[in-house]
Amino acid sequence: MLADRRILLIIGGGIAAYKALDLIRRLRERGASVVPVLTRAAEEFVTPLSASALAAEKVYRDLFDLTDEAEMGHIELSRSADLVVVAPATADLMGKMAAGLANDLASTVLMATDKRVLIAPAMNVRMWEHPATRRNLAVLQGDGVLVVGPAEGPMACGEFGPGRMAEVPEIVAAVEAALGAGPLAGRHVLVTSGPTHEPIDPVRYIANRSSGAQGTAIAAALRDLGARVSFVTGPAAVPPPAGVTVVRVETAREMADAVAAALPAEAAVFAAAVADWRVANAAGQKMKKDGTGRLPALEFAENPDILATVARMGEGRPRLVVGFAAETESVEAHATAKRARKGCDWIVANDVSPGTGIMGGAENAVTLITADGAEVWPRMGKDAVARRLAARIAEALS
Structure with a gap:
């Protein structure tokens, strides 16, 4: 529950803004107080009166309101909340946040806050997949901004794909997790991710192929459900x-030691692509070609x-131990x-298998063996797989 928690809700300008009204209602049902901030574009989709009536709070709209700003209103708004939620987070708002722009009340509050920020992106599928949006998302996540969604499905524009704002119950769950009220609050979960690199010499190594994307998504999903996550990662392409x-x-061997040091945990998810063998006779100096055309003899x-x-x-032993199996044939049997x-x-x-496009791709198709x-x-997308798996883990530990 969210009793006595104060949430600043920034409503962006998109058709999904109508869901923000239901979000206000659901958050208040759980005991939270909600203070709405509407962008100018948001007022094209929802009225300040409807947001104010549902929140039972004043709605803030204008950076240059003389009464509010005489009291440094944007600073007070940004500091008095326990959590800042942006729903819908449009491409424009995400771009402003990533670039550090502050030219209206919403973006100024986001720059001035010292609290955690949770965004629920919502936009056309092409906008969501645009390289600029992907860059902005990476910047925001690197800055510690929490993200819920988007979901995949039909859109108001008639197109289909990722970009729909997460449904209200999912956003509420993310709010609860961000405030330490999620189903995994107080639980410690260990996650491994990425490949391991086993040296041949100081400049060469053997490894399994892994971007670390799925393990990273799982760690984020467990975090969003309130877990304390220990994330042991090899040299992955995706940032933690x-x-x-x-x-x-x-x-x-370093990963094994790190896992042992991170225990105890209530659950452990081993998503890392750990190399099965290492080079026993790894060279201390870079190996040189000797002109014979023969490969050096490697012992494993x-x-x-x-x-x-x-x-x-x-x-x-953790109550729940989850392994991964990357297969190229007879997947279920193996x-x-x-x-x-x-x-x-x-x-x-x-x-x-190469034809699936899963290795290094944005999607995954998994079979859960229990x-x-x-x-x-x-x-589905790897983020969606992660959220589904995290929810199953929370259910198993309940």
């Missing part, structure tokens, strides 16, 4: 999410099996066998 404890490693040693080690722990062999509770399996059997999930 804000709001989690990040431990960076290079090799499988098996790396520690991090998933099996944690899954088969006695005292101190993943089911892996679950039994490793001793973990769940396996999240996917087909990473003691109850196989559950095939539809293909």
Whole structure:
């Protein structure tokens, strides 16, 4: 519940603004007070009167209101809230936030706040996929801004795809998580992500292919449900999410040590693509060609099996241990066998054959293997997979 929590709700100018009125109602039902800030564009979709009536608060609209600004109103607004929520967060608002612009009340409040900010993006699919929006999103997430959605589906413009604002219950859950009131509040979850790099010499290494995108999304989704997340990551292409404890490693043995140090945890999700072997006779200096055309003889040693080690722990074992299986054939059979062999509770399996486009792509299609059997999930964005998995983890730990 959100009793006695004060939320500053910035309503951007888009057709999804109508959902903000229901969001006000749902937040107040949970005990929160909501102070609305409307952009000029938002007033084309919802009226200040309707927002004020539902919030039972004054609506703020103008940066240059003489009464408010005589009292430094934009500073007071930005500091008195427990959380700032932007819904809908239009492409324009996201661009202003990322660039540090402050030319109206909403953008000025966002620049002046010292509180956490949660945005619910909403825009046309082409706008959402535009490189400028992707850059702005990366900047905002790097600055610690929390993001919920967007969802995928039909839009008011007639197009279909990602860009729909998250539904109100999902935004409420994100608000609760941001304020430490989510279903995983007080829980510690360990997540591994990315590849490991096993040195051949100081400039060469062997590794599995992994961008770290899915593991990063899972850590962010668990964080958004209120969990305290320890994020152990190899050298991934995707930056780690804000709001989690990040431990960076290079090799499988370093990852094993970092996992051991991060325990105990109530759940552990092993999404990292850990190299199965390391080079036992790695050279201390860069190896040179000798003109014979022969490759240097490399000797391999098996790396520690991090998933099996944690899954088969006695005292101190997490209540839920989740492994991943990247397969290229017989996905369900291989993943089911892996679950039994490793001793973990769940396996999240996917087909990473070249034709799927999943390895390094933005989408995933997974099968969840549990003691109850196989559950095939539809293909969806990796963020959506992460949210669905995080919700299942929260349910399992409840």
